[in-house]
Amino acid sequence: MTFRFTALMSASALGLLIAAPVQADTLDDLKEQGFARIAIANEPPFTAVAADGSVSGAAPDVAREVFKRLGVPEVVASISEYGAMIPGLQARRHDAITAGLFMKPERCAAVAYSEPVLCDAEAFLLPAGNPKGFASYEDIAADPEATIGAPGGGTEEKLALEAGVPRDRVIVVPDGQSGLKMLQDGRLDVYSLPVLSISDLIAKSGDDSVEMFAPVVGAPVYCDGAAFRKGDEALRDAFDVELAAMKESGEFAAIIEPYGFSAAAAMSTSRAELCGE
Amino acid sequence: MSWDWAFVWQIMPTLLQGLKITLLVTVLGAIVAAVLGLVFAVLRRSSIKPLAQGTSVLVQFIRGTPLLVQLYVIFYVLPDIGIRLPALVAGVIGIGLHYATYAAEVYRGGIEAVPRGQWEAARATNLTMRQTWAHVVLPQAVPPMIPALANYLIAMFKETPLLSAITVLELMNQAKSVANSSYRYVEPMTMVGVFFLVISLISVALISLLEARYGRKASR
Numbered sequence: 065m066t067f068r069f070t071a072l073m074s075a076s077a078l079g080l081l082i083a084a085p086v087q088a089d090t091l092d093d094l095k096e097q098g099f100a101r102i103a104i105a106n107e108p109p110f111t112a113v114a115a116d117g118s119v120s121g122a123a124p125d126v127a128r129e130v131f132k133r134l135g136v137p138e139v140v141a142s143i144s145e146y147g148a149m150i151p152g153l154q155a156r157r158h159d160a161i162t163a164g165l166f167m168k169p170e171r172c173a174a175v176a177y178s179e180p181v182l183c184d185a186e187a188f189l190l191p192a193g194n195p196k197g198f199a200s201y202e203d204i205a206a207d208p209e210a211t212i213g214a215p216g217g218g219t220e221e222k223l224a225l226e227a228g229v230p231r232d233r234v235i236v237v238p239d240g241q242s243g244l245k246m247l248q249d250g251r252l253d254v255y256s257l258p259v260l261s262i263s264d265l266i267a268k269s270g271d272d273s274v275e276m277f278a279p280v281v282g283a284p285v286y287c288d289g290a291a292f293r294k295g296d297e298a299l300r301d302a303f304d305v306e307l308a309a310m311k312e313s314g315e316f317a318a319i320i321e322p323y324g325f326s327a328a329a330a331m332s333t334s335r336a337e338l339c340g341e
Numbered sequence: 342m343s344w345d346w347a348f349v350w351q352i353m354p355t356l357l358q359g360l361k362i363t364l365l366v367t368v369l370g371a372i373v374a375a376v377l378g379l380v381f382a383v384l385r386r387s388s389i390k391p392l393a394q395g396t397s398v399l400v401q402f403i404r405g406t407p408l409l410v411q412l413y414v415i416f417y418v419l420p421d422i423g424i425r426l427p428a429l430v431a432g433v434i435g436i437g438l439h440y441a442t443y444a445a446e447v448y449r450g451g452i453e454a455v456p457r458g459q460w461e462a463a464r465a466t467n468l469t470m471r472q473t474w475a476h477v478v479l480p481q482a483v484p485p486m487i488p489a490l491a492n493y494l495i496a497m498f499k500e501t502p503l504l505s506a507i508t509v510l511e512l513m514n515q516a517k518s519v520a521n522s523s524y525r526y527v528e529p530m531t532m533v534g535v536f537f538l539v540i541s542l543i544s545v546a547l548i549s550l551l552e553a554r555y556g557r558k559a560s561r
Contacts, residue, residue, distance in 0.1 A: 147521020154524070174524050217521030225522075231355075235428075235508050236518060242417070246508075249420035251428070 090299045091134060094159060099138035100131050103149045103158040105215065107240055107257065108264045109323035110164030110182060110288075113143060122182055122323040126307070127162040127290055129319060133306045145238075147217015150174050153293055160303075164258070166219045166286035172339035176300045179307055180287035180338060182320060183329035184258035186220060187278035189247055189265065198254055200281040201227030213237040213252040220256040223283055240265050247274060256280070260324045287330055287338055349528050352519045356532055359515030363536075366433055366511060367498045373437025374497065375490075378444025385449060400442045408439045409503050416507040432504040432511075440497045447489045451482040484555040491548040495541055502533075512536060 094100050104111035104124055111121035119141040128139050144152055149161045153175060164184075167177055188198060196207060204210045205228035212229060214220035216236040224234045235252060237243040243255040244265050257265070259278045266276060279285070290307075292300040310316040317327035335341070384396040403411070412435040415426065426434065455478050463473040502513035510518075516529035523529075 145517075145521070147517070147524075148526075150524045151520065151526050216518060221518075222522065231358075231518070232510055236514065237508070238506070245417055245420075249417075249425055251420075251425070 090159065090293075090296050091136075091302055094131070094136045094299075095134075098136065099140050100127075100136050100159045101157070102127055102139050102141050102163075103144045103152055103161045104141045104163045105146060105239075106143055107164065107215070107261050109260050109325070110258070111141075111162070113141075122320045122325050123162040123164055123288065123290075125319050125323075126181055126310075126316070127160060129310065129315070130290075130303055130306045133309075134302055145216045146219075149217075150291070153291060156293075159292070159296075159299075161291040164261075164288045165291060166288050167335065167338040168219065168222070168286070169340045171291070172335075172341070174294070175291040176294055176297050177289035177291050177335050177339065178300055178303050179289060179335050180330040180333055181289050181307070182325050183285055183287035183333070184260050184325070185279035185285045186223065186256060186283040187259040187262040187276050188280060189244065189255040189257070189262050189274055190253070190277055191247070192273050192275045194275065194277055196253060199277065200283075201229065201256075202282065204233075204254060205229040207253075210253045211235055211251070213243045213246055213255040215239075215257070218257075219286060223280075224256065227282075244269055244271075244274070258286075263324070285329065287333060289335060344531075345525075345528060348523070348525065349532060352523075352529060352532070355515050355519055356512065356529070356536070359510060359512035360536055362429070362510055363498075363501050363512040364540075366429070366436065366501050366504060366509065367494070369433045370436040370440065370497055370501075371494055373433060374440035374444045374493070377437060377441035378448055381441060381445035382448035382452070385445065386452070400445055403439060403442045408436065408500060409506060411435050411439060412503060412507050428504075428508045431507060432501075432509045435507075436497060436500065436504065440493055443493050444490060447486050447493070448482075450489075451486040452478065454485060455481045487555055488548060488552050491544070491551065495544050495548075498544070499537060499541065 102124060104113070104119060104121065106113045109121060110123050111119070113119055119139075124139060124141055131139055142158065144163075146163070146165060149158070149163060149165055150171065152158050153161055161175070162181075164182055165171065167180070171177075190198060196210065198204055198210070201212075201224050204212050204224065211233045212224050213235045214224060214237060216238075221234055221236065225231065235246070237246060237252075237255065240257065240261060243252070243257070246252045247255045248271065259276070262276045262278065266274060290300075290303055292303070307316070311327065311331055316330075320327055320330075381396055381400055385393050385400070387393045387396075412432065415431045415435045416428065419426065459477055459481065460473065463477045468477065501511055504511050505514035505517065508514070512533055516533045519529045520526045
């Protein structure tokens with residue numbers, strides 16, 4: 065697995081070196097090399113990596129199917145911190161981000177998003193009974209003792225900071241398991257992720273000393289999209305065409321609904337709306 | 342990718358905040374390492390066999406495992422047995438404990454480098470144990486230790502970014518969070534490198550001074 069991964073990476077690096085001066089059409093390049101490199105997190109049900117290294121989750125599953133329809137038979141995923149995904153995309157380490165990286169205007173300015181794929185509201189993981197009564201990011205800002213955990217560079221971290229929680233009380237948590245553990249150990253008062261991610265964590269932990277509060281008051285429902293490099297709009301547009309066809313035919317719903325996502329939510333909004341264009 | 346000075350100045354307060362924590366961790370870690378290292382060194386010389394052997398095994402164990410793994414154990418595993426340390430404390434203990442084992446070796450080397458004859462002479466002249474250590478052994482053992490200890494201090498300083506893995510908001514972690522929210526890595530990471538380089542170079546210069554002053558006796 066690792067060897068194949070390395071081999072693929074070096075092959076693609078070599079391809080880049082050769083292809084770089086020409087700036088050929090990205091989709092043609094991807095077809096030729098036979099795979100697309102996608103950035104994922106490891107945050108079920110958005111993105112998940114099984115013990116054997118196989119990649120699933122709603123976002124990569126949609127991307128895999130769309131790329132297949134575009135004539136790119138495989139996707140190769142690498143796990144990344146949310147904040148590192150856009151720089152990685154810009155540095156040509158990935159061809160697309162398919163990770164539940166929610167559309168926000170400042171992200172839309174940095175990358176070319178596809179139409180919406182996965183939508184979810186924000187949630188809090190809290191000790192059972194919500195002893196401090198937290199319902200919004202502002203509530204956490206108002207309690208000078210409270211600490212909130214969130215993924216680095218993720219939407220929740222930004223929401224907490226924007227609500228006025230000082231940097232030293234927003235703990236960057238590497239992954240869901242660590243977040244749950246830190247909450248159980250009393251290192252965090254709140255751990256914030258989208259609703260489906262928190263539900264997944266609680267279900268897997270089987271721990272009734274924690275509970276979910278959702279939706280977080282004042283935080284809207286966000287949707288992600290596959291994110292492409294600025295300049296790769298042609299690839300993005302081709303992706304959108306196939307995505308729209310899958311939404312139309314019901315295949316889109318068939319992929320994401322088993323994970324708990326609502327296809328109707330993604331279809332009722334648009335990139336233009338979410339990016340504030 | 343272009344370099345943006347305005348952005349550098351904009352993130353400077355955040356980075357300096359992180360640098361403060363990095364230096365704090367280094368100083369506190371060094372104190373833990375110096376004191377605990379001495380304890381290890383003394384215990385290893387203990388005449389009580391199991392104590393000396395136990396310490397030796399412990400030191401080998403800590404030296405033989407990665408600092409990052411030790412930090413994870415202290416931060417994530419100890420709470421399971423009821424020991425919940427704040428991230429900063431966990432980090433200081435982790436890095437201090439790790440480097441204590443290296444310091445212990447330095448102490449041991451320094452003490453063992455004092456020739457046997459010196460001990461015998463001290464006993465022959467009827468000095469007490471305290472006098473022997475204070476006036477005979479340590480004045481000869483300490484100077485050669487200084488450069489080695491100082492090198493470990495710099496090494497430890499450069500390992501503090503590992504603490505970002507257990508959520509300590511030191512320089513590296515602050516730089517990462519800046520990069521996370523701005524999508525720019527060039528300036529934050531370069532500045533982290535510059536801070537470490539400048540402080541390391543200053544420290545190296547200070548160590549050379551120390552060596553010039555005390556180290557001559559060390560060149561045995």
